[in-house]
Amino acid sequence: MINTFIAYDDNDFALGDYFEDSHGDIIAVIGVNALVNHVSIRGLDCTEANINAILLCLNGCRFIFIALTHGNNDEFVCNDVFISAANAHHFSNSFFYSTACSTGKNIGKVLVANGCHSFIGYEEEIEIILDYSTVFYSCENFGIKSFLQNDETVEASYNKMVENYTTQIDNLLTGSMDNLIAATYLISNRDCLTLLGNKTLTRNDFN
Amino acid sequence: MNTPTKIVVIHDGLILKNDPLLVELKTKFGEEEVLHYENSNQGLEYVLGHLNQKMIVLLDVNFSKGELSGVQVFKDIRQKTALVYVILITADEFCKIKNEDLIFLINHDAFALESVTSDYTKIVSLVESASHKLDARVDAVLEEWITKQSKEKREKPYLKTKDAKTYTLDNILESIRQQGEIGKQMERNILKLAVDLLTRQKTKLDD
Numbered sequence: 001m002i003n004t005f006i007a008y009d010d011n012d013f014a015l016g017d018y019f020e021d022s023h024g025d026i027i028a029v030i031g032v033n034a035l036v037n038h039v040s041i042r043g044l045d046c047t048e049a050n051i052n053a054i055l056l057c058l059n060g061c062r063f064i065f066i067a068l069t070h071g072n073n074d075e076f077v078c079n080d081v082f083i084s085a086a087n088a089h090h091f092s093n094s095f096f097y098s099t100a101c102s103t104g105k106n107i108g109k110v111l112v113a114n115g116c117h118s119f120i121g122y123e124e125e126i127e128i129i130l131d132y133s134t135v136f137y138s139c140e141n142f143g144i145k146s147f148l149q150n151d152e153t154v155e156a157s158y159n160k161m162v163e164n165y166t167t168q169i170d171n172l173l174t175g176s177m178d179n180l181i182a183a184t185y186l187i188s189n190r191d192c193l194t195l196l197g198n199k200t201l202t203r204n205d206f207n
Numbered sequence: 208m209n210t211p212t213k214i215v216v217i218h219d220g221l222i223l224k225n226d227p228l229l230v231e232l233k234t235k236f237g238e239e240e241v242l243h244y245e246n247s248n249q250g251l252e253y254v255l256g257h258l259n260q261k262m263i264v265l266l267d268v269n270f271s272k273g274e275l276s277g278v279q280v281f282k283d284i285r286q287k288t289a290l291v292y293v294i295l296i297t298a299d300e301f302c303k304i305k306n307e308d309l310i311f312l313i314n315h316d317a318f319a320l321e322s323v324t325s326d327y328t329k330i331v332s333l334v335e336s337a338s339h340k341l342d343a344r345v346d347a348v349l350e351e352w353i354t355k356q357s358k359e360k361r362e363k364p365y366l367k368t369k370d371a372k373t374y375t376l377d378n379i380l381e382s383i384r385q386q387g388e389i390g391k392q393m394e395r396n397i398l399k400l401a402v403d404l405l406t407r408q409k410t411k412l413d414d
Binding site for chain 1 (some may be wrong): 227247307352364365366369370371372373392395396397399400403404407
């Protein structure tokens, strides 16, 4: 089984609904995948102590960690900081998938330096046009859904994710000015995506 | 199709209605589009009350006592928006403008400074150049689009950043006019989209 943890900040004042819908979007796919054993960690449970305790139980096995929360250059935040350099070593043997702002800039590299195999995330702040939330979180989640559904490398999933962004951008071009504005923000988000670490692993490496 | 640009002439030394400069401007831009204010306070009031339309201000430097000086009118406009082009004109020598005022004019994008002579063609040519630049400015296009939206839509949350800030279209409009970060980000995103489409040769867009 592929142990998959999804931390999502459903408790966030500004984006709680967005994170919850984004979580639902992932669960709709991996929830019916017999290879995946998933554990969802809600906002109030996303504390550094709790995350450390959960990961310690894995005894060094490989796992996938998905973060649907706020973030910045150096940390993941869910009310309080729950992942930073201080507990980066707990993510050794993981594939870390982040939709949080700016986490590809530094903390992603810190995680990889501490033994995390692969990291996908964003190097800059990312933005959402509210009337197009579904498109935005579908694009953010595309890579991990593809990775868990197919026998493909992390790099292939990443490339498909970028391609999907482009497809969604093109779909929006045939509509109104609102669509165009949404497309410009998708482009901005797409262009700050980053893949760090090992690019050749497949889901079988986590099974 | 571009909406017409209003040419607002704030000058107390022109012949009402028949001044050659006004006649020439009306011939080029249309009778309805050229407005003349002899009183600088009233001219400023018009400009600040009509920021939702494209405007070029032709502004005299010197006014009678009790009226705002041209430089003060310029400063008051710049407090509200960076998107109105202002051309300052004076019959005096430029050296009579205070150094600090000249620095302010240059640092806050006065479009041009021109002396008034009997040959108005230079001034008309500057207005034409400003008009062309206004049509080509991304921020001006965005401003025009936002101001055309309904009040309800403009006041509704439109954009969320993943660092938990929410912006309405009115917030974005203000940021565009003040050259704030979120407005500049929107401009950059539009240019990014344009470059992306051109490089991918996606040139067939629906209206």
